[in-house]
Amino acid sequence: MLVVLETLSPLERATFVLREAFRFDYDEIARILNRSSASVRKLAQRAREHVRARRPRFTADxxxxxxxxxxxxxxxxxxxxxxxxxxxxxxxxxxxxxxxxxxxxxxxxxxxxxxxxxxxxxxxxxxxxxxxxxxxxxxxxxxxxxxxxxxxxxxxxxxxxxxxxxxxxxxxxxxxxxxxxxx
CATH class of the missing domain: 3.10.450.50 (Nuclear Transport Factor 2; Chain: A,)
Structure with missing residues (x-):
């Protein structure tokens, strides 16, 4: 997961961790990052897409x-x-x-x-x-x-x-x- 997180931009990484790990709501994250809620929602969406794309779908036997x-x-x-x-x-x-x-x-x-x-x-x-x-x-x-x-x-x-x-x-x-x- 750390390798995947390193592929995100700093704002995407902060948004992803605050939202997915700590369950902050979008308004709280927006205040922390000094961004609009809409911007934070978009950052969160992009971060989730990047993480999903980089996660292996299957593991080998x-x-x-x-x-x-x-x-x-x-x-x-x-x-x-x-x-x-x-x-x-x-x-x-x-x-x-x-x-x-x-x-x-x-x-x-x-x-x-x-x-x-x-x-x-x-x-x-x-x-x-x-x-x-x-x-x-x-x-x-x-x-x-x-x-x-x-x-x-x-x-x-x-x-x-x-x-x-x-x-x-x-x-x-x-x-x-x-x-x-x-x-």
């Missing part, structure tokens, strides 16, 4: 998604560009969060070739780390160093039709990972 995620990770850690291209959807997007504290792509990486190239280039650096797959609706893996320190968390979304990885979300921000000790 969990076993299919996990198999794709495991193939993706194995290929990335092995630096195998060809194997990555076999498991990454053509319209794939890779999101990274280094928080300015760890090396990570500053902007999303779009397209199978660019995602595969980056992961094949960076993945082998993480090959020696322990992997712990997490249960959930979408596959995710925690990578730990030999001391048990969490180095990265990766989550994956697979296309329900093709079974290919269409989204990968990586967190390497040490401040966020420090809060994740329970994994």
């Amino acid at each position: 969990p076993s299919t998604a996990e198999a794709a995620a495991r193939r993706f990770l194995d290929a990335a850690l092995g630096g195998d560009m060809d194997a990555l291209l076999e498991v990454v959807a053509p319209d794939a997007i890779l999101y990274n969060d280094g928080g300015g504290k760890a090396p990570a792509a500053l902007k999303p990486i779009y397209g199978a070739t660019k995602v595969a190239w980056l992961m094949a280039s960076v993945g082998p650096r993480y090959a020696s780390f322990d992997r712990a797959w997490m249960a959930g609706t979408e596959p995710a893996v925690v990578l730990r160093d030999r001391d048990g320190q969490i180095i990265s968390v990766l989550a994956f979304e697979a296309d329900p039709d093709s079974g290919l990885v269409r989204r990968a979300y990586g967190v390497v921000n040490p401040e966020k990972l420090r809060m994740s000790r329970q994994w």
